[in-house]
Amino acid sequence: MRVRVVVAYDGTDYSGFQRQTNAPTVQAALETTLAQVTQEEITILAAGRTDTGVHAVGQVIAFDTAWRHDLGDLRRALNAVLPADIAALEVEEAAPDFHPRYDAHSRRYRYTLHNATVRQPLKRRYSLHIAALLDVAAMQQAAQALVGEHDFATFGQPPQGLATVRRVLLAEWGGEPPHLTFDIEANAFLYRMVRSIVGTLLQVGQGKMDVAKFVAAMTACERRRAGPTAPPHGLCLMEVKY
C-alpha cells in the first residue's frame, strides 16, 4: 500500500530535508522513525527538498508499506516516536503510483517578516527581523510582476537540468503589521528562488531598488542582478497542491 503523509517540521536543527551522510536531515529522521514503527526498511519520496533551516507545515511524502493496521494508528505511532520538531499531520492511503513531486500541481511557500524597530525574541525562530521601515506598497507592486510564466534565472538555478522557466500563480504580501507575510505559489521553484526573490523585494521595500529596476533585474535573467538571498528561518513550505 502506498501511503501519503502531510509533514510539518521546525527546520532549525536540520541540514535541510534531503538525506545526507553525517548531517541530521528531516528525511533521515522520518525514515528512521518509519523503520522503527513498521519494522520495514522504507525510503520516502517527497514533494520538495527544503534547504537547511527552512520550515514546513505542508510537506508531502509518500512510501510503500505492508502496514496492516488502521492508518490512524500509524499516524499516532509516528507522532509518538518522531522528535518534537517533526510531526505527521495527515496519513492517508494513496494511489499505488502516487508521486508527491511529479504529481504536484503547485507549491505554496510563505516568508514571514517581523518589521519593527526592536527585535522580538519570541518571534525570532520563524520570522526575519527587519528594523527599517518597509514600503509595502512598492514591494506589492514589484511582487505582481512575478505572476505568470517567466524565466526566473535571476532568482536561482534549476535543481536539475537547465530549464529556468516557472509559472508563478500567486505572489502577494499580507499579514498584520508588524508581522508581514509574503505568499508565493508556483508550479515549481528554482533552487533558493523564494529567498532570492524575498531578498530582492526587501531591496525594493527599503528604497534601494525601484519597481522598474526590479522588473528589469527579473527580465535580465542574470543571477548577479538579484538582491542578497534572505535567510532561511523566515521561510515555510505551506502547502503542496495536487
Added chain:
Amino acid sequence: MRVRVVVAYDGTDYSGFQRQTNAPTVQAALETTLAQVTQEEITILAAGRTDTGVHAVGQVIAFDTAWRHDLGDLRRALNAVLPADIAALEVEEAAPDFHPRYDAHSRRYRYTLHNATVRQPLKRRYSLHIAALLDVAAMQQAAQALVGEHDFATFGQPPQGLATVRRVLLAEWGGEPPHLTFDIEANAFLYRMVRSIVGTLLQVGQGKMDVAKFVAAMTACERRRAGPTAPPHGLCLMEVKY
C-alpha cells in the same frame, strides 16, 4: 538616573528570571550586558520572578546608571549585545524612587494552548499541546469564579510571608481554535499560581472535574485539591501595569 526597561525573553534556555549561582538566568544575562554597555556594575530590580521556561514580552526592570547619552542609544546598545532570546523593547527614564515590583498595580499573564489532535512542531515552544477536545464553555465558567478577592491557597504558596489572598481582575479564555489563550490579571500572584490554575481548568475542560468541584477546590484553600501544574512553556508575562 533611574531607568525603566520593558524586557521580552524566550525563557526556554534559562533557569528562570532571578539570578542564581551556576545556572543561566535572565537577570544574569541582563546585568552582564548592562555592565558591558555602561561600564558600571548594575543590579536590576524586576516586576516579577518568572520560573524556569516561562516567557515574557512585558517584564519590567529598573536600575540606576550614570549613562549620559540618549536612552535610544542605550536601547540600541543593549539589543546589540543581549543574546537573541532577550530584548529591551522600551527604555525610559523613571522617577528616582520607581520600583518595578512594589509600584506595580497589576500583572497580566497569558497561557497558550494548541488544542488539536496532532501536535504542531512550529507551535511547540510557546504553547501546550492538548489532544483532548476541551469544553471551553465549562473552562470559561470556572475561570469566572476566580475573579475578585479570594484566598488562592489551593493554587500556590506565597513567594514570601504567609498571605495567600490576591485580587484577580480578569480571568478569561480567548483565542482562535486550535489556539486557545487564557488571560489572567491580578494585583499579584502566588508561586506557580497561574500554572496551577491552568492545570486545574484543564481538568474541567476534559470533564474530569465539574465547575462546582472547581469552585469547591478553590474555596477549600487546600493545595492538594488543585489539578496538576501546567508546564511552563505555555506561559508568558504579558504586561505589568502601574
